[in-house]
Amino acid sequence: MSNILEMKNISKSFPGVKALQNVDFSLKKGEVHCLIGANGAGKSTLMKILAGVYTKDEGEILLDNQQISIKNPSDSMQLGISTIHQELSLIENLTLAENILLGNYLKPKGGFISWQKMNKEAKRIFDLLGVKVSPTMPTTEASMGLKQMTEIAKAIRSDCKIIVMDEPSTALSTDEIHKLYDVIALLKKQGYTIVYISHKLDELYAIGDRITVLRNGRWIITDHIDNISQQQLIQHITGRAIEKVQKTHSTILKEEFIKIENFSNNKLKNIDFSVGKGEILGLYGLVGSGRTELLRAIYGADQLASGNFYMNGQKKKIKSPSDAVDIGIGLVPENRKTEGANLDLSILDNAMLSSLSSYSKGSFMKPSMMKQAMLDVMKKLNIKAHNMHVPMSTLSGGNQQKVIIAKWLVHKSKLLLFDEPTQGIDIGAKDEIYSIMKEIVNEGSSIIVATSEIDELLAICDRVLILFEGEIIKEFSRPSESKNDIMNSAVSG
Numbered sequence: 001m002s003n004i005l006e007m008k009n010i011s012k013s014f015p016g017v018k019a020l021q022n023v024d025f026s027l028k029k030g031e032v033h034c035l036i037g038a039n040g041a042g043k044s045t046l047m048k049i050l051a052g053v054y055t056k057d058e059g060e061i062l063l064d065n066q067q068i069s070i071k072n073p074s075d076s077m078q079l080g081i082s083t084i085h086q087e088l089s090l091i092e093n094l095t096l097a098e099n100i101l102l103g104n105y106l107k108p109k110g111g112f113i114s115w116q117k118m119n120k121e122a123k124r125i126f127d128l129l130g131v132k133v134s135p136t137m138p139t140t141e142a143s144m145g146l147k148q149m150t151e152i153a154k155a156i157r158s159d160c161k162i163i164v165m166d167e168p169s170t171a172l173s174t175d176e177i178h179k180l181y182d183v184i185a186l187l188k189k190q191g192y193t194i195v196y197i198s199h200k201l202d203e204l205y206a207i208g209d210r211i212t213v214l215r216n217g218r219w220i221i222t223d224h225i226d227n228i229s230q231q232q233l234i235q236h237i238t239g240r241a242i243e244k245v246q247k248t249h250s251t252i253l254k255e256e257f258i259k260i261e262n263f264s265n266n267k268l269k270n271i272d273f274s275v276g277k278g279e280i281l282g283l284y285g286l287v288g289s290g291r292t293e294l295l296r297a298i299y300g301a302d303q304l305a306s307g308n309f310y311m312n313g314q315k316k317k318i319k320s321p322s323d324a325v326d327i328g329i330g331l332v333p334e335n336r337k338t339e340g341a342n343l344d345l346s347i348l349d350n351a352m353l354s355s356l357s358s359y360s361k362g363s364f365m366k367p368s369m370m371k372q373a374m375l376d377v378m379k380k381l382n383i384k385a386h387n388m389h390v391p392m393s394t395l396s397g398g399n400q401q402k403v404i405i406a407k408w409l410v411h412k413s414k415l416l417l418f419d420e421p422t423q424g425i426d427i428g429a430k431d432e433i434y435s436i437m438k439e440i441v442n443e444g445s446s447i448i449v450a451t452s453e454i455d456e457l458l459a460i461c462d463r464v465l466i467l468f469e470g471e472i473i474k475e476f477s478r479p480s481e482s483k484n485d486i487m488n489s490a491v492s493g
C-alpha cells in the first residue's frame, strides 16, 4: 500500500541537544503505526514537527506524495493531521461537547453558537466511539479515560485523516486502556491512520501494525510488529545486546521482617524471598509473570499449594484476607474501582469496611476513634475531599488511591502490598503517592510493590525481584544502576 505520509531526513536541534538526526518516518493508509523509544528518544519532537508545534531544521514532509510545509498547528490541522499531545488540552470548566466543538465549528455566520446542535453533534461522535456519556457533562467531572476519549472525539471531528496519540495510556486504568484499544480498532476500520506513541511493549503488540523505534534522536528500525520479538525490540530500544541472566542473591538486607518460603500454586513456582523492615521491595515482570498473583497469595486472596509465611521470625497462617488484615497486612489492588473500594460508599465507610474484622473481634478501634484517626490520616495524605462523608466516586483517581492507602494507615498495617499504585492517576498525583510510600517505610513499615513502569520502580524501590512465568529469576539490589538489565531480564526469562 502506498504511503499517505513521508517524513524524510528530519533533523531538529534544541540548544545543546540534537533531538532528531536524519530521521525517516512513513505512514501507510489505515495502519496503526507505533512509535517507540525510551524517554528522550525524540518521539514527541518528531510528532510535534508534524503537528506544527516545532519547525524542522532539515528534511522534507510529503503528504499523498506532495511536498508540504507545516509552519504552525493550523497548517497541520488543515492538512488533516490531528494530534493528541501528551499533555491533554481540554478546558476544565467547559462541557465535553464544548471542548469537542468549540473553535469556529457549527458557528453560523451571525456568530451565535447553536448549543443544541453542538450537543447533538458531540453525542453523535461519542456514539460513534461507543462512549456512553452525556455531552453536557462538565469536563472537571470526567475521568482520565473519558478525557482521553473527548480528545479523540475532538480529533476526529475536524475532517482529519491522521491521528497522532502521544502516550495516550499513561494515565489510564487497565479497563480504560482496553476501551482505548477498541476505539483505535474502530477508527482503523473507518480508514483513519494512527500513530501511537508508547514505551510499553505489551501495548504495541496489542494494537500495532508496524513499529518504528527511535533511540537518542536517531531512526533505528521500521518493521511489521510480527517480524520483531520482544527481546529484539528491547535491544533496539536500549541499544544493548541481551545478556544471559543468572540468578544472584543480594547480601545486603535490612533487618528481616517478612520471610516467604516456597510459595507455590498454579501461578507461582517456589517463591523465596525476604523483606526488610523499612524496605520497599519491587516486583517487576511482564504481564502474566505472576506479580499480581504473588501479592494476592501473600494477602490470602489466592490459595497456595505449599509455602510458609514468617513475620518477625514467627510462622503465620494466612488463609484469607481477613487473616492477613489481622496480622497487619494491607493490599492496595491494581483495580481500585472494583477491588480496592466501593465507589458508591463514602470515604469513611470505605475506611471502615477493611477494618470490619477488627471490629468484630472487639479490638482496638471504636467508630469514633476511627473517625478521628481517618481525619488525621486524610490531612497527612493531603486528600482533597469536601469531607469524609462524600462518596468515593466524587474523588479524582489520585485521591481515591490515597483513601485506600489511608485506610491501611488507620489500621496500622505493617506490610503494605501495592499493585500498580499509580495506574490511572494523573502525573501530578504520582509523585505524591511516591512520597507517601517513602514516608510509610520511613516510619518503619515495609512495602512490596508490583509495577510495570520501569521509572516508577527505579524511583522508589530499594531492591527489585524479577518474575518470569511465576518464578523469581533475578534480584537487583541497586536497581537505579541497572535499568537496562532489569528491562532485559524481565523479557528474556
Ligand code: ADP
Pocket (backbone or CB within 6 Å): 014, 015, 017, 018, 019, 037, 038, 039, 040, 041, 042, 043, 044, 045, 046
Ligand atoms: P520522547 O518524546 O521520545 O521522550 P522528546 O522528543 O520529548 O522525547 O525529547 C527529545 C530530546 O529533545 C530530549 O533530550 C529533550 O530533552 C529534548 N527536548 C524536547 N523538547 C525540547 C524543548 N522544547 N527544548 C529543549 N529541549 C527539548
Ligand code: MG
Pocket (backbone or CB within 6 Å): 043, 044, 045, 086, 166
Ligand atoms: Mg514524549
